[in-house]
Amino acid sequence: MSTYNDSVGEVDIVFAGGGTAACVAAGRLAKANPDLKILLVEGGKNNFNDPTVTNPAVYLSHLAPDSKTALFYKSKQSKHLNNREAIVPMGGILGGGSSINFMMYTRAQGADFDAWNTPGWLETYHPTGKDIDQSRHGHDGPINVGDGGYRGKSENQFMDTVKSMGYKDITDLQDLDAIGGFSRWHRYVGPDGKRQDAAHRYVHPLLQSGDYPNLHILTETKVIRVLFDESSPPKAIGIEYKPNADHQPELALSKPVHKTIKASKLVVVSAGALGSPQILERSGVGNPEILKKLDIPVVSELPGVGEEYQDHHLLLYPYKTNLDEGETLDGILSGRKDFAKALEAKDPMLGWNGIDICAKLRPTDAEINSLGANFQEDWDRDFKPFPTRPLMLCGVVNAFLADPSLVEPGQYMTMGTYTAYPYSRGSIHITSKEDVINGYDFDAGFLNHPSDIKKQLWAYKMSREITRRLPYYKGELELGHPKFKDGSAAAISESASAVDINAPNIEYSKEDDEAIMDWVRDNLNTTWHSLGTCAMREREKGGVLDGDLNVYGTQGLKVADLSMVPENVGANTNNTALVVGEKAATIIGRELGIEV
Numbered sequence: 001m002s003t004y005n006d007s008v009g010e011v012d013i014v015f016a017g018g019g020t021a022a023c024v025a026a027g028r029l030a031k032a033n034p035d036l037k038i039l040l041v042e043g044g045k046n047n048f049n050d051p052t053v054t055n056p057a058v059y060l061s062h063l064a065p066d067s068k069t070a071l072f073y074k075s076k077q078s079k080h081l082n083n084r085e086a087i088v089p090m091g092g093i094l095g096g097g098s099s100i101n102f103m104m105y106t107r108a109q110g111a112d113f114d115a116w117n118t119p120g121w122l123e124t125y126h127p128t129g130k131d132i133d134q135s136r137h138g139h140d141g142p143i144n145v146g147d148g149g150y151r152g153k154s155e156n157q158f159m160d161t162v163k164s165m166g167y168k169d170i171t172d173l174q175d176l177d178a179i180g181g182f183s184r185w186h187r188y189v190g191p192d193g194k195r196q197d198a199a200h201r202y203v204h205p206l207l208q209s210g211d212y213p214n215l216h217i218l219t220e221t222k223v224i225r226v227l228f229d230e231s232s233p234p235k236a237i238g239i240e241y242k243p244n245a246d247h248q249p250e251l252a253l254s255k256p257v258h259k260t261i262k263a264s265k266l267v268v269v270s271a272g273a274l275g276s277p278q279i280l281e282r283s284g285v286g287n288p289e290i291l292k293k294l295d296i297p298v299v300s301e302l303p304g305v306g307e308e309y310q311d312h313h314l315l316l317y318p319y320k321t322n323l324d325e326g327e328t329l330d331g332i333l334s335g336r337k338d339f340a341k342a343l344e345a346k347d348p349m350l351g352w353n354g355i356d357i358c359a360k361l362r363p364t365d366a367e368i369n370s371l372g373a374n375f376q377e378d379w380d381r382d383f384k385p386f387p388t389r390p391l392m393l394c395g396v397v398n399a400f401l402a403d404p405s406l407v408e409p410g411q412y413m414t415m416g417t418y419t420a421y422p423y424s425r426g427s428i429h430i431t432s433k434e435d436v437i438n439g440y441d442f443d444a445g446f447l448n449h450p451s452d453i454k455k456q457l458w459a460y461k462m463s464r465e466i467t468r469r470l471p472y473y474k475g476e477l478e479l480g481h482p483k484f485k486d487g488s489a490a491a492i493s494e495s496a497s498a499v500d501i502n503a504p505n506i507e508y509s510k511e512d513d514e515a516i517m518d519w520v521r522d523n524l525n526t527t528w529h530s531l532g533t534c535a536m537r538e539r540e541k542g543g544v545l546d547g548d549l550n551v552y553g554t555q556g557l558k559v560a561d562l563s564m565v566p567e568n569v570g571a572n573t574n575n576t577a578l579v580v581g582e583k584a585a586t587i588i589g590r591e592l593g594i595e596v
């Protein structure tokens with residue numbers, strides 16, 4: 001039994017949202033105790049054996065404008081983005097972000113978990129050792145991290161170049177401490193070249209085996225709210241839900257039916273950092289001012305719900321290369337290489353995401369100084385005392401990452417630079433108590449702190465210096481770079497070849513810096529790393545959750561996803577979501593007397 005229907009009746013635990021963290025926690029708990037009846041309710045479709053999910057090379061298809069596997073959260077216009085409205089996509093399918101993401105394996109720094117400052121969330125993450133130390137990584141969990149059997153050869157040339165420039169060649173950048181250099185990037189791809197999403201690794205094996213009739217999924221269904229009883233404090237007793245109109249329009253058109261499911265032990269809200277605060281608010285948990293406007297009775301007064309939204313801020317700079325066709329993903333992304341035929345031929349390239357190099361970087365003292373007194377003050381307070389905190393992360397993608405019709409057929413690369421710990425903050429709040437698709441007001445907050453744009457200024461110059469030294473560099477794509485004034489020494493070279501390793505760096509005038517920052521405002525976007533909107537923190541400091549992920553002022557209600565993150569992590573976030581799922585399973589297991 002897997003798909004929930006009315007005959008299943010009451011369950012023990014219901015997860016509202018079936019993304020990365022939820023699949024981990026639900027799978028772990030269902031396996032640990034087959035008597036525990038668990039239901040995952042997911043807004044999107046089932047991802048089981050979907051070739052666009054399982055084959056890494058076509059990950060970008062999920063971000064197409066008509067995609068039904070991503071949720072596109074629209075932020076309001078912002079002067080910090082030259083009046084643009086940022087769009088923040090998140091997973092909208094079973095497995096959540098882990099089903100559609102770029103599969104890059106990056107761990108938070110050990111110091112990031114220290115900064116959470118919550119007993120029980122620190123000690124697990126402090127292994128010791130040096131170089132590739134086995135004790136720094138788990139080896140027997142369900143998620144494989146590897147190469148999937150395909151890497152581009154250009155990574156060797158890239159690493160040789162950065163080493164010649166003085167950067168560290170770091171064998172294991174994900175050892176919780178490493179920083180200050182580049183590394184060969186591993187991914188959530190198994191030895192068979194298949195994606196390691198949380199649903200395929202934690203949930204489907206149980207459902208397919210037939211041995212776990214206690215685990216149920218209900219997909220294409222939106223959780224509207226959590227239901228409470230009259231206890232004091234109010235106890236969560238289940239959820240109210242309806243068909244997702246984006247997936248089940250015929251039902252929705254014939255007046256959507258609201259239904260309820262009872263949960264006797266626990267409700268876990270796990271709809272992601274932009275979904276969970278909305279469910280809480282529709283349930284009466286949040287800022288009373290917001291709830292009263294919508295006639296929602298207040299269950300627990302928690303003004304922190306939906307606040308402190310954070311992401312990492314990403315810029316993507318495209319370059320021309322003289323790499324051959326097997327060295328970039330452009331063939332597949334442009335359709336020149338037919339996906340169906342490649343699938344039939346079991347082309348090993350389908351197990352590749354085109355991203356072989358990553359970095360965690362800090363500027364030199366002189367570079368920090370050049371970014372101005374205010375930036376220096378922020379650096380001295382928040383980075384200088386924490387030597388393992390990167391200022392920026394960097395990913396090198398062997399492909400042109402936007403609409404392929406914008407460029408000549410060819411082989412491209414893209415330098416991605418993203419902020420590790422942005423100062424900017426945003427928020428998301430509901431504007432309707434029933435509209436589960438568009439009933440929200442979202443401010444991503446991108447660049448609303450002045451130091452965040454300075455980080456991008458440094459990152460552009462740094463990444464450009466590296467790229468123009470790569471042996472396979474063939475010039476810059478003007479459409480993806482700042483618009484420098486005619487005659488500027490920093491002008492874009494559409495057609496060029498690599499400069500000498502020791503060539504002088506490009507000199508930028510004040511006007512050039514302005515052109516870069518204007519470009520950043522015009523183009524900066526999400527890194528798809530939303531978090532922080534229901535933070536695990538003291539209640540009087542705006543916290544929503546205690547250290548066991550309980551929602552303050554309620555009983556039987558937890559949040560388990562990246563909404564809980566109290567301080568950002570200097571890493572791509574899927575790994576932290578897996579950690580949150582594992583930790584949630586341990587906490588719930590302990591409370592129910594189950595060994596997980």
Ligand SMILES: Cc1cc2nc3c(=O)[nH]c(=O)nc-3n(C[C@H](O)[C@H](O)[C@H](O)COP(=O)(O)OP(=O)(O)OC[C@H]3O[C@@H](n4cnc5c(N)ncnc54)[C@H](O)[C@@H]3O)c2cc1C
Nearest residue numbers: 017019020021043096097101102103104223275562572574
């Ligand atoms: C395009 C993209 C690329 C990324 N690339 C990487 C990468 O390469 N490496 C990396 O480490 N991280 C990456 N990430 C980030 C990572 O995948 C996420 O941080 C992670 O998935 C977050 O996990 P979560 O459990 O907090 O929420 P999610 O995985 O987002 O899960 C939330 C789930 O809740 C569902 N939901 C929402 N509202 C409701 C509702 N009302 N009712 C029912 N269900 C609901 C959603 O459909 C979704 O499935 C990427 C993310 C995206 C979107």
